[in-house]
Amino acid sequence: MTGTAERERCLEELERDRWPAPPAGASRLAVTVHALRRRPVGELSVEDLHLMIGQNVGLAHLLPLAVEILRDDPMAQGDLYEGDLLSAVLTKPAAWNELPGARRELGVAVSGLTGLPPGLAQEAERFLAR
Numbered sequence: 001m002t003g004t005a006e007r008e009r010c011l012e013e014l015e016r017d018r019w020p021a022p023p024a025g026a027s028r029l030a031v032t033v034h035a036l037r038r039r040p041v042g043e044l045s046v047e048d049l050h051l052m053i054g055q056n057v058g059l060a061h062l063l064p065l066a067v068e069i070l071r072d073d074p075m076a077q078g079d080l081y082e083g084d085l086l087s088a089v090l091t092k093p094a095a096w097n098e099l100p101g102a103r104r105e106l107g108v109a110v111s112g113l114t115g116l117p118p119g120l121a122q123e124a125e126r127f128l129a130r
Helices: 011-015 028-036 046-054 059-072 084-090 100-111 118-129
Strands: none
Touching: 011 059, 028 046, 046 059, 046 084, 059 084, 059 100, 084 100, 084 118, 100 118
């Protein structure tokens, strides 16, 4: 996903899957995820990517975008903690099988990291061992 045309499209368009509105009384998280599916993917923030990837939404389109960010800033931070985007992408092993190029790119970025917090270091080790 590097083309400008793809970045201008939302997940609903890219996946050709329009979700119905969230039900009345839906959680804030559900409402947010639904809304983010309608936003152009090129406009998603680090926190938006962290949230969507953490919820396993749009991985085929969002993981490559996350890798672009992590290539430049491996410890990119959303709203939770430094490295929260990296943590989210490292814990999606099945999705990486469909994205071998992006997986290799992330592997290069991760293999050079030192001084990671223990939990994130373990996630990185598991990712690199796959």
